[in-house]
Amino acid sequence: MTEPYTTPQASPQPYTDEAELRKRRKFWLRIIWLSIAGIILPPLGGMLVTAFGTFRAYSELSQGNEANSGIESTVVSVALTLTACGLVVSAIAFMVLIGALVRFFSLPRNSRP
DSSP: OOSOOOOOOOOOOSOOOHHHHHHHHHHHHHHHHHHHHHHHHHHHHHHHHHHHHHHHHHHHHHTTOGGGHHHHHHHHHHHHHHHHHHHHHHHHHHHHHHHHHHHHHHSOSOSOO
16 A cells, blocks of 8 residues: 555546447437427327217217217217327326436537547
8 A cells, every 4th residue: 555545537438439429319319309209199199089089979969869878978988098098108208208318418428538
């Protein structure tokens, strides 16, 4: 122990190649945009299906077909189930977005020291 204590040196960046760093950034940007689309589009599709399903059920009821009330309730049930599925997909896409943002912003700005 004759030498003084020195602090460990920082490890070199894992991305030493500029092309590799650009490829990683492009990949995470694509994941970010896909997850944003996954957050927005499934709930909108579910709401659209719910609106059309409810419209169809009420139009059947307005025509006086009370014998088909079971069919209308099935149509509305399927429409609301699809809306719930859209919200679940949106929640999963939101978690993917958070992970992708963390990975994207943890990449170094450039590979040169």
